[in-house]
Amino acid sequence: MKREDIPPPYTAVSRHGVFPNPRHDEAARFNFLTHLNKYLAGTLGPGNAIAYERRVLPAFAEEHGRAPKDRFEIREAMNRDPYHRFWSALKRNSMEMRQQNGRAMVLRQLDELDAKARQYNEGRDTLELDPSIEVPHYQAQVDIHCMPGSYHGEERPGDVSAGANYDCGIFATTGGGLGALNDGGGQALVEWIRRERPDWTPRRILDVGCTVGHNAVPLAEAFPETEVIAIDTAAPSLRYAHARAQSMGVHNIRFVQANAEDLSRWPDGHFDWVQTTMFLHELSGKALPRIMGELYRVLAPGGLMLHLEQPQYSEDMPLYEQFIRDWDAFNNNEPFWSAMHALDLKTVMLESGFSQDELFTTGVTAVVDEAIFPKSKLGGAEDHGRAAAWHAYGAWKKEPGQ
Template sequence: MLNTFQQADHGVLPEATPEEAARQEFVKSLKHFIQQGILPGLGPVYRTRAAKRFEKEAGRAPADRHDIRKAMVPDTYFQHYAAVNRISQELLWDSVIDSIDREGDALIERTAAATAANAGELRIAEGFEVPRYVSSLDIHCMPGGYVGRPGHDDLRLGALYDRGVFLYAMGYTGPDNDDMGRSVCHYIKARLKGFSPKRILDLGCTVGHSTLPYKELFPEAEVWGVDVGGPMVRFAHARAGAMGLDVNFAQMNAEKVDFPDGHFDLVVSHILLHETSGKAMPQIFRECHRLLAPGGYMIHADLPPFDLMDPFTQFILDNETYYNNEPFWGAMRELDQVKLARDAGFPAETIRFDTAPMAVMMFAQSEAAGYSAEASESVAERDFVAGEFAPGGGWEVLIAQKQD
């Protein structure tokens, strides 16, 4: 699908000059060229060159994504791909920082006004301890990561993420940058018929991209987004206000959420799990079970597990682990998430993986914002293709229901 989406203004988005906008559009186009023009060449390079070299040296064919990496890393074509991909990521943040620095206090003032417009609660914890798997590196190579540095904890980091992640996704997150949350909402509407949660929690919400669609779908519900990054939830609260939605945000750790047992009917996350750790994930699943009321659902949306892909596609996606400061990216997909959910207390018969088709793909295919089971199945049946923003045109969702 040719992406024609541009990010919609919402009042606290950094305002780019024509020159800054051109740089940002160049980076987005560069990322698209890498995916469409360079990445497809990796397959032939592997089959005709790298795999044969590996087999000659090792005396056997490559067995898994790790062997494929060993075969590919020495190849100059792969080195070129990896280098330009990393450079595009660093250029991405640089292009947005220019706009934020130029706006300075004006952006802060707009954000403060938007914060006041959100009647939802905002909780920032004093002396909050950020997990090391978040604070020890700049995730996605974003300067400051999700939490910033001591003495530099302000709203501008949220603005950087808001614009930057749209460019990273090459616009495939849609005009409101919310495709993942909107896709899961469409899935709930189509597949969990009659389910109408009164309290909803979004774990690892960053700036609330995926949180807001739940307030749109369930306007009477009490919606909370929590994240370990203070700058993220501050900006998320302002962003919601700028978009006319009253949503609550808090600085909390998904491993230990400050709400009572059984408080929520729906607990969700969107590309959170691969940014945690092997110790954190089981605890997050247990916390989801604790927080849910009987009959409530846990839904975690991410990219598909590796066992649903061929080893070469695994290798392509695993480049995030090595070149984009995502150390748990690959390891998370090797964990048995169904077992983790079962061990957390969810009945085995309620646990399953499914595909929530991307809302922007549905829009492009149907020329409408609707959702149908037939269209869902047509997207879900597609094969995973290395280089797609969401392989197969859909987000993989792990679903479990707490026993009544």
């Protein structure tokens, strides 16, 4: 492995006011998992394609007299291959280890974390929790990403354990690709909008499925006069998210417990920008179009809808690529991943109310954190392939009469 391919150490994570403090062994475990994830993706991962081309595909063709017709047939065949089984086991175990290390680290200091969060949360009107909001059944039935209790689990009533666990492990999972504050998605949104509409300042932004607010904070910092509303159904994540933002000195975000299937508390056309980041794939087939319809309703004329996701499975995407991208659906507790990525999101957006000429797709890449990946002597930022990248599915809602 070349030196530039080595992931950054876990100590590169920025410490905000409620970030869990790792002991030596906890940081060492996250360092190990950071490198293991890099090795699984960059060194061992390509071996799956070799196994498919050299063993699995020829055997399938001999047995069936044809090539696989879809990603599911490839999956069934690949799941019998020893190399792919070995790689999958390592990848699944790396996620389980990440979750258990983060959870142990958080529970060890939960009293301290809860006390810090209360200092930032109590007496402020920028955190609105609503006990009547239920966690959707399609999320309550699974520990997403193998995270014990998912986003909404509590070790005890009123704690921040789920949010703290989520935040402390993202760096290891992504190898630092989202930056020291795990906010590469939000930073990418800011860079994109500055390039697309340099003079545009939205009055209100709605960030849906905000988890710990890591994508909402950069938006609030970029638009300090804008009211940012960040919503989620998970109270523990919101408690942590609000305390996190407050500890960073970001005060123009209101964290609200709400289900995006019903945004009736906000009137038509209330927001100039509505957006999600890697959220749609965690929605059921019934919830997604309902949420899209509500987002269209609360979006003001002239406003922006933007969804950052992995690319949809299209006829242009090879079946093997669809299969390998589908891994999370069957092995990482992402039950809606496969079906959602097979949808035509443009059609869903059209059915919510947009017209064809309002829609667009683009690519968005996480801003490289130069404290982690410094500039080279030649002056270029060195991301070494570590910066995350997304497909953005968006629309600019027309003004009346356009």
